[in-house]
Amino acid sequence: MSSRDELLKAVAENQPMNFPLPEIEFLDSECIYLAETFINVLTSIGGAVVLIENLMEIETYILEKFKKSDRIVTTIPAIKWMAELIPATSIPPHALSNVDFAIIDTHCAVAENGAVWVTEKGIVNRALPFICQHLAVVVNARDIVSNMHSAYNLIGTDDYGYGTFISGPSKTADIEQSLVLGAHGPRSMTIFLIM
């Protein structure tokens, strides 16, 4: 018998009686102050929020924070004149190792934990939101949902290859529980929030 069949047989012999799945819809809660909660939570975990009215304002931020020699990339065609557009055709992830600032897009953000949901579609290259030194995500205030249950309702049966919730800059507290931002991923995370 193969290990697979032997394992499955042992499980079948030892598993207890069926127990029905619970209803979890009751956990959906309405939150009126979505944007406010989102901002409060994200800033409390080391993220930054910049309120904007249109995408043009991102350029001001770039000019203020970055040098001309910095490599600034984006996956949003609408702002390709202010940053290098990552092509949809696959490029090796290693080619992104010198990216200083990446600006990506999302269609879902979560108020309760300050997370944004991004899939391969929005980031083009899976490595991009991790390998860049600084990360920014454009969020439309109307795309903020209250909690993770609402987020998964929205995600539904989407057939992505890869997707991730990102909540703040990468961080660690492994040395004596001292919080340090910028572990292996981005050192900062900025949300451009379109109100």
Next chain:
Amino acid sequence: MIAPDKDHAALANEFNKDEQRVDWHDETLWWVRQKRDNAVKKLPEWEELREAGSQIKNNVLGNLNYYLQQFETNAKANGVHVHWALDAKEHNEIVLDLLLSKGINKIVKSKSMLTEECNLNDYLLDNGVNVIDSDLGEFIVQLANEHPSHIVLPCIHKKKEEIGELFHQHLGTPSGNSDPIFLTETARQHLRETFLARKAALTGVNFAVAETGEFVVCTNEGNADMGAHLADIHIASMGIEKIIPERKHLGVFLRLLTRSATGQPITTYSSHFKKPRSGASIHIIIVDNGRSKQLGREDFRNSLKCIRCGACMNTCPVYRRSGGHSYHSAIAGPIGSILAPNLDMEKHADLPFASTLCGSCTNVCPVKIDIHDQLYKWRQVIVKNGHAPLAKNAALSVMTKILSSPVLYKVAGKLGRLTMKWVPLVVNNRFNPWYKQRELPEVPKNSFGEWYKKNRNHESKDK
């Protein structure tokens, strides 16, 4: 793995020699526990959430055979390779075969307690494969040639000065620099080179969704993603109990996991791997290693509901004061003490006794595992199987005789009081652990029985 010739009490004794460190360890973990409390108090529906998590896991245990096959079918349809391993040995061999078949002899790992349980690092090293653990805490214990002492905070037993010294020896940082920001930056630079160079990455699995065939890996550092997205081959090791039925159930578990672990609302990254990226491959290894046996133990199967948050460790008065290494097992603390005896009852016979049975672990468990009840039940199984220490057996048989005879009980009580009053050295000596770090109160003149006999008339007058 760690000093297997010593039991929990002896190893805890060693940890306790450095009183300042024990105090620091104790207070730091309690602080993490308090952060957990603050986070869960913000959610009015917390108890409903725990109940939902517990019930979903009950459903998983009752249908595990079906869900495992459903997961396999869907993962394969997504282009992911699925392997099955009955035990640690088979798991390790599969990893090695995968690497050798691609001519790879270097691998970067993110946190996986399963590979600790399987002793994968040593196995790969013995077979000429270089392994680098990329989680900062695990990287540090790897440099120190140790094992993690906590499933979420791997090097919580180390002081920053010791970490600074390790970095000085291995990475050439200036001697005496133990600033966490500086050390983290050093590890970041060092490991970035590793991520860019390694062709194979191994990660653990937090949740595997039967309905979609995807699996989720949670990190704060981003190391699992850095490894997986830059490697040609991504190996993900999971125990059979990591399965959850549907994608929407992630909503429940991702809300429970990190709030329980560190008090964060969610980990920085909760990455869903469904299909390999073009030109790369994903291999999942589904491991039993004693889990199906635990599934068949009615009293202990609930331990398989564990989502590895570590809340039971942070709250445990014994863990906080004895340190993770005193449990001489891959997973320490209360949950580790009910998982380990399943794998080897004799070797881990001491662990269910490393608890006060106060029940705090059960109260904080996000999936409502009856941890302290299981510890109590393991004690009975262990004693029945003859694995209790000889001294404990002898003491218990004397106690049984005394407690079952009223005459003997009275005589023994009197003798005890007289001894403690007139010749305290007979009991207050270094051989009696009850006197370790504590003084007993002054001996009463008489027993309660004697007091009651003398005073019962007064009581009737009061009425």
